[in-house]
Amino acid sequence: xxxxxxxxxxxxxxxxxxxxxxxxxxxxxxxxxxxxxxxxxxxxxxxxxxxxxxxxxxxxxxxxxxxxxxxxxxxxxxxxxxxxxxxxxxxxxxxxxxxxxxxxxxxxxxxxxxxxxxxxxxxxxxxxxxxxxxxxxxxxxxxxxxxxxxxxxxxxxxxxxxxxxxxxxxxxxxxxxxxxxxxxxxxxxxxxxxxxxxxxxxxxxxxxxxxxxxxxxxxxxxxxxxxxxxxxxxxxxxxxxxxxxxxxxxxxxxxxxxxxxxxxxxxxxxxxxxxxxxxxxxxxxxxxxxxxxxxxxxxxxxxxxxxxxxxxxxxxxxxxxxxxxxxxxxxxxxxxxxxxxxxxxxxxxxxxxxxxxxxxxxxxxxxxxxxxxxxxxxxxxxxxxxxxxxxxxxxxxxxxxxxxxxxxxxxxxxxxxxxxxxxxxxxxx
Ligand code: HAM
Numbered sequence: 001x002x003x004x005x006x007x008x009x010x011x012x013x014x015x016x017x018x019x020x021x022x023x024x025x026x027x028x029x030x031x032x033x034x035x036x037x038x039x040x041x042x043x044x045x046x047x048x049x050x051x052x053x054x055x056x057x058x059x060x061x062x063x064x065x066x067x068x069x070x071x072x073x074x075x076x077x078x079x080x081x082x083x084x085x086x087x088x089x090x091x092x093x094x095x096x097x098x099x100x101x102x103x104x105x106x107x108x109x110x111x112x113x114x115x116x117x118x119x120x121x122x123x124x125x126x127x128x129x130x131x132x133x134x135x136x137x138x139x140x141x142x143x144x145x146x147x148x149x150x151x152x153x154x155x156x157x158x159x160x161x162x163x164x165x166x167x168x169x170x171x172x173x174x175x176x177x178x179x180x181x182x183x184x185x186x187x188x189x190x191x192x193x194x195x196x197x198x199x200x201x202x203x204x205x206x207x208x209x210x211x212x213x214x215x216x217x218x219x220x221x222x223x224x225x226x227x228x229x230x231x232x233x234x235x236x237x238x239x240x241x242x243x244x245x246x247x248x249x250x251x252x253x254x255x256x257x258x259x260x261x262x263x264x265x266x267x268x269x270x271x272x273x274x275x276x277x278x279x280x281x282x283x284x285x286x287x288x289x290x291x292x293x294x295x296x297x298x299x300x301x302x303x304x305x306x307x308x309x310x311x312x313x314x315x316x317x318x319x320x321x322x323x324x325x326x327x328x329x330x331x332x333x334x335x336x337x338x339x340x341x342x343x344x345x346x347x348x349x350x351x352x353x354x355x356x357x358x359x360x361x362x363x364x365x366x367x368x369x370x371x372x373x374x375x376x377x378x379x380x381x382x383x384x385x386x387x388x389x390x391x392x393x394x395x396x397x398x399x400x401x402x403x404x405x406x407x408x409x410x411x412x413x414x415x416x417x418x419x420x421x422x423x424x425x426x427x428x429x
Contacts, residue, residue, distance in 0.1 A: 023136030068099035070275025133292030144317030155256035182246035336388025
């Protein structure tokens with residue numbers, strides 16, 4: 001501030017509003033009913049399969065992600081939020097949950113001669129171009145199984161995801177696409193074939209694909225570049241190069257899905273954007289969300305635990321994008337309170353809080369919003385209406401004297417009645 005500027009004038013200038021970071025969204029109260037419905041369904045489904053929860057940090061050493069996901073992947077090359085912390089260590093916001101999950105499991109000895117079936121839910125961060133269904137901060141629910149070579153447990157995971165769609169009522173909007181990357185050995189053979197094929201078409205490759213020709217040719221198959229599509233279409237299929245063991249693993253997985261009556265489509269071009277996969281990989285896709293149609297994706301990653309310094313242990317899992325699942329929901333149960341307490345008269349205003357407590361004492365499932373801040377009866381009823389509560393419970397002098405509340409149905413047909421607290425419980429719940 002200059003010496004000439006008066007402090008009172010400087011104080012008057014309004015501070016600039018600071019906006020959120022592009023692609024990192026607030027989830028606002030009126031969206032929460034859908035999120036809560038989804039998260040409750042997730043918790044219910046994982047519990048019904050006996051999976052336990054794990055929570056790992058949002059930030060990990062950068063080297064973890066480059067080693068786990070692969071140096072030559074879009075995620076590691078272009079999309080990570082990476083920074084040096086005050087000690088000069090390179091850290092990154094997690095772009096996905098599997099790497100941190102595996103790190104934690106190795107660090108705490110969770111994988112040593114044990115079978116683990118675990119799940120997680122949390123924010124992930126990728127510096128992608130934001131658009132509908134694609135954000136820079138998004139939520140994933142993931143489920144991972146360690147210690148079982150499959151394919152029965154791969155099928156279990158897929159059935160678990162299918163049960164989640166059923167619970168959410170979105171099963172008709174999703175299709176299961178599946179493919180096999182085969183064992184590491186059969187992938188190496190296929191890799192050679194791909195390099196030969198794409199080298200023969202070198203002049204038509206876009207810059208990214210040209211660069212990946214030697215470093216990671218499988219990723220070329222995932223290119224979204226329109227000019228690349230005809231070349232990709234003609235590329236050899238991984239399925240034709242599976243060795244006998246890989247073929248048997250995949251066939252057994254498909255047989256289990258068929259036995260469970262689960263429909264799938266084999267997509268020979270499905271490769272996934274992360275390097276750690278082997279054998280069966282899959283994506284649940286929808287055409288209801290435009291370009292960002294993959295709601296849930298996963299597969300087997302038998303080599304990853306060894307690659308991150310643990311003892312070689314088979315593992316498999318998937319992750320679902322919560323924003324995309326929320327966007328598919330249509331019928332979401334309300335999370336409005338059961339009742340709004342309207343307080344008429346000074347005595348009721350003073351006693352209201354305690355009456356609301358008495359109701360809550362009767363059952364932990366009752367939700368009551370108690371009016372605060374005074375105001376006319378009309379304005380209180382307006383707020384009751386806005387709260388979404390089914391009932392208004394009016395406390396007035398008469399009620400205080402007779403220990404009753406006047407119960408008014410704000411949304412249905414029930415007649416107004418004066419009731420004791422114990423009588424109210426069964427009406428509210
Ligand atoms: P992913 O395919 O990279 O796999 O991500 C899984 C899901 O997260 C996607 O299908 C999508 O629904 C959601 N997702 C990814 N990026 C975004 C974004 N920018 N905005 C909104 N949603 C997004 C993995 O992350 C693996 N860790 C899955 C896995 C677990 N594989 C084995 N275990």
